Amino acid sequence: MITFGLNYDVKDEFIPQFLGVANQVLEMMPSLEGHVKTALYSDVNSPNSYLIYSEWENDAAFREFMKSEAFKGVQNMTRDMLLNRPKHKIYETKNMERPA
Secondary structure: OEEEEEEEEEOHHHHHHHHHHHHHHHHHHHHOOOEEEEEEEEEOOEEEEEEEEEEEOOHHHHHHHHHOHHHHHHHHHHHHHEOOOOEEEEEEOOOOOOOO
16 A cells, blocks of 8 residues: 655645645545545644645556646646645555564
8 A cells, every 4th residue: 555645835825725625636536546545634733734645555556646637737726825845755554463
């Protein structure tokens, strides 16, 4: 499983618009092949900082999402709303099991 974190620092005046775009993304993502789950988080210590957290079945599904028009469209729509370039991180997720 692949976990993808999209970190955004949003300009104050654009927070409502950014949240609208983010919610559209959250509604659309479950229809994508290989998508497991997605959530939007905000940093309690930095109210302008947001994280879109998503899990994917495998790297190939995630890469297809990255090439999609939907992903590119969101990047273009939010560009002027941000304080700086978004930071994206990819993690490989493994289940931890307790020893018997």
